[in-house]
Structures are given as C-alpha cells and as structure tokens.
Amino acid sequence: MLQRRRATLAASAELAAGGDFMVVQTHATIADLLATPDDGQRHELLRGEIIVSPSPGFLHGKTQGRFSAILTNYADETGLGVVVTESGFRLHRDPDTVLGPDVAFVRADRVPPDADETTYLELAPDLVVEVVSPSNSLAEMHDKVLTYLEAGVRMVLVLEPKRRTVTVHTPDRVSRTLVVGETLDGGAVLPGFSVAIADLFA
Amino acid sequence: MSTTARLMTADEVWALPEDERGELIRGEFRPMPPIDGDHADSTSALIAWLYPWVRANAPGLIGPEIGFRLPGMENVLLAPDVAYVREDRVPPRGQRTGFLSLAPDLAVEVLSPSNTASEMNDKVLLYLEAGTRLVWVVDPRRRSVAVHTPDRLARTLLVGDTLDGGDVLPGLALLVAELFA
Numbered sequence: 001m002l003q004r005r006r007a008t009l010a011a012s013a014e015l016a017a018g019g020d021f022m023v024v025q026t027h028a029t030i031a032d033l034l035a036t037p038d039d040g041q042r043h044e045l046l047r048g049e050i051i052v053s054p055s056p057g058f059l060h061g062k063t064q065g066r067f068s069a070i071l072t073n074y075a076d077e078t079g080l081g082v083v084v085t086e087s088g089f090r091l092h093r094d095p096d097t098v099l100g101p102d103v104a105f106v107r108a109d110r111v112p113p114d115a116d117e118t119t120y121l122e123l124a125p126d127l128v129v130e131v132v133s134p135s136n137s138l139a140e141m142h143d144k145v146l147t148y149l150e151a152g153v154r155m156v157l158v159l160e161p162k163r164r165t166v167t168v169h170t171p172d173r174v175s176r177t178l179v180v181g182e183t184l185d186g187g188a189v190l191p192g193f194s195v196a197i198a199d200l201f202a
Numbered sequence: 203m204s205t206t207a208r209l210m211t212a213d214e215v216w217a218l219p220e221d222e223r224g225e226l227i228r229g230e231f232r233p234m235p236p237i238d239g240d241h242a243d244s245t246s247a248l249i250a251w252l253y254p255w256v257r258a259n260a261p262g263l264i265g266p267e268i269g270f271r272l273p274g275m276e277n278v279l280l281a282p283d284v285a286y287v288r289e290d291r292v293p294p295r296g297q298r299t300g301f302l303s304l305a306p307d308l309a310v311e312v313l314s315p316s317n318t319a320s321e322m323n324d325k326v327l328l329y330l331e332a333g334t335r336l337v338w339v340v341d342p343r344r345r346s347v348a349v350h351t352p353d354r355l356a357r358t359l360l361v362g363d364t365l366d367g368g369d370v371l372p373g374l375a376l377l378v379a380e381l382f383a
Binding site: 132134135136137138139140141142143146158160162163165167173174175176177178179 | 313314315316317318319320321322323324327339341343344346348354355356357358359360
C-alpha cells in the first residue's frame with residue numbers, strides 16, 4: 001500500500017507537469033477502488049486499471065461549476081433528471097470500469113430510490129460532460145469518450161475552456177465541434193435545453 | 203504546454219538547424235520530440251499504403267513532417283505526421299525548398315501519449331480554418347481514426363470500418379485494421 005501511495009504522489013507531480021493520466025494499479029477491481037484512501041484526487045477504474053487525475057485547475061473548475069449550474073437549473077425546471085458532479089458510475093464488470101465524469105445527468109426515472117453516498121450507480125448516465133484540463137492527453141480523452149458511448153451514454157460533451165469549444169459526441173461515433181457564435185442543443189437527451197456556447201465560458 | 207520566453211516567427215524557425223526545428227502555434231515554439239515505436243509504426247503503415255496509391259490515382263506531394271505555414275494565420279507553422287497536397291498546388295519537383303505557404307489538402311496526426319487534448323484539438327481546428335479539407339487523427343492505442351472535415355464534424359472509425367479519402371482522395375478505401383496490423 002505504501003508503495004502505491006508513493007506511485008500516486010509521483011503521478012500527481014507528472015500530471016501537473018503535463019503528462020498522461022497515470023495508472024497506479026492494474027488488475028484492480030471495484031473493491032480496490034473503494035479501498036483507495038481519499039487524497040483529494042480523483043480515482044477512476046478503466047478496464048481494471050486505477051487511474052488518477054490531479055485536482056483540476058481554476059479554469060477547469062469554473063467551467064465545470066458553470067455547466068453544472070446551468071444544467072441543474074434545467075433539471076429543476078423540467079423535473080426530468082438529476083445532475084451530479086464527479087459521482088462514480090459502474091459502466092462495466094470484469095474488467096471493472098468505474099468513471100466519475102465532471103458532470104453527469106441521469107433521467108429521473110432511472111435513479112434508484114435508495115441510491116446514497118455508498119453507491120456507484122450501475123448504469124450509464126444519459127449525458128456525460130468532461131472538461132479538458134491541460135494535463136489530459138487526447139488519447140485518454142478519446143478512450144473515455146468511446147468507453148462512455150459503448151456503455152450506453154447517449155451524449156458526451158467535451159468542453160475545452162481554452163479554445164472555448166464544445167464537442168458533442170453521439171453513439172453513432174459522429175462528433176460535432178461547436179464554437180462561440182453557435183448554440184448547444186440538448187436534442188432528445190435534454191429536450192428543450194439550449195445554451196449559447198459563449199455563455200458556457202462567460 | 204510549455205511556453206517559451208519569447209514568441210518566434212516561421213522565418214526564425216527555418217533559420218534553425220534542421221534537427222532543432224519544431225512547430226509554431228501563434229508564435230509559441232513547440233519542439234518535435236522523437237517518436238515512439240507505436241507512433242512510427244502507424245505513420246509508416248500509412249505512408250507505405252498511401253504513397254503508391256497517390257502516385258497512381260491522385261498525383262501530389264505526400265510525406266512525413268512537411269512544414270506548412272498556414273495561410274491567413276500569424277506565425278502558425280505545423281508539420282503533420284503525414285500530409286498530402288495535390289500536384290497543382292505545389293511547386294514542381296526540385297523546387298520544393300523551404301516551408302510550404304499553404305494548407306495541406308490532407309493532414310494526418312498520429313497520437314502519442316504526450317499529445318494533450320487541448321493541443322491536438324487546437325491543431326485540428328487550425329488546419330480546418332486554414333483550408334485543409336480532411337484531417338485524420340490516428341490513435342494507435344485505441345486503434346481508431348477520427349476523420350475531421352471542415353464542417354467541424356468528426357467520424358470515429360474503428361477496426362472493422364473502412365477509411366475513405368472523401369473528396370480529397372476519391373476512390374481511396376483502406377481498412378482501418380490494416381493501419382494497425
């Protein structure tokens with residue numbers, strides 16, 4: 001365990017310097033993920049590998065917070081679903097995959113009534129939002145997007161605060177990149193949801 | 203995402219010794235580090251496949267790491283892993299010295315673990331904004347190819363799919379699996 005903690009710390013230093021996500025344990029299961037001590041970093045499980053991401057920087061958090069607020073307003077007004085930030089979702093068993101997207105939306109009727117703080121929902125969220133950090137490699141982000149879509153997520157939004165773009169990924173594996181001046185439409189996943197790209201990064 | 207102390211121009215990059223050159227994004231110098239085996243494999247497979255096809259079907263310049271000064275952009279100099287330019291857009295053979303001041307018709311980037319999402323998305327948009335008609339982003343680890351077009355749509359192809367050349371290389375059909383065989 002001590003050795004793994006060291007690996008985690010070394011991983012954060014590398015990530016801060018702009019490296020890849022760091023795999024700190026392979027052949028891991030959900031039990032290993034749950035046994036990982038809370039060190040303020042995000043731990044996820046991707047096909048049996050525990051990956052760690054450092055605390056996001058200011059712009060990441062601002063973008064995540066803003067999107068989450070806009071989406072929560074929508075969810076409250078429509079009553080259509082629940083918005084969570086960084087909650088783990090169990091997307092696959094053996095090898096285990098548990099990912100905690102920056103923001104996720106789950107339709108109200110899909111949330112089990114007894115879901116509490118010890119639960120990872122074993123379902124694919126309807127919508128997943130990931131904000132790109134300077135440390136995210138494109139390969140890792142691609143991998144996550146494909147993993148979400150394969151698990152049944154209906155729409156994945158990748159927000160790029162520096163370039164102020166939103167890339168909309170759908171299960172047909174066709175994505176569209178929206179820029180300032182355009183509007184993000186929720187389609188069938190978030191009916192009636194519409195927000196100007198400029199407003200997401202204001 | 204290192205930022206150098208001062209911004210450079212494309213001319214200053216050209217003046218560097220060949221093995222010290224790199225890319226420029228809005229004046230920020232990005233050295234081009236040596237690549238790893240997976241990256242080299244994908245690049246080689248693609249060029250080996252494309253070169254004879256282009257010679258026979260769509261004459262033009264095709265090759266690795268050609269320097270392009272993107273038109274209409276201040277100090278943007280990119281060198282895609284593989285690029286193709288139609289014959290009538292480049293100077294004749296023997297006169298292709300210096301960086302080309304145009305956008306390639308096709309740009310291919312092969313992902314290394316060190317390529318950040320921000321940097322690569324920025325590059326794709328720069329190519330498309332400069333007039334490149336087709337950008338392929340090859341991911342050797344996920345064995346996928348993302349096909350980007352100027353409408354800012356991207357289609358991700360996996361093993362089992364076929365990569366076509368769109369209107370840039372009409373008639374081209376390459377099994378994605380062959381890229382990673």
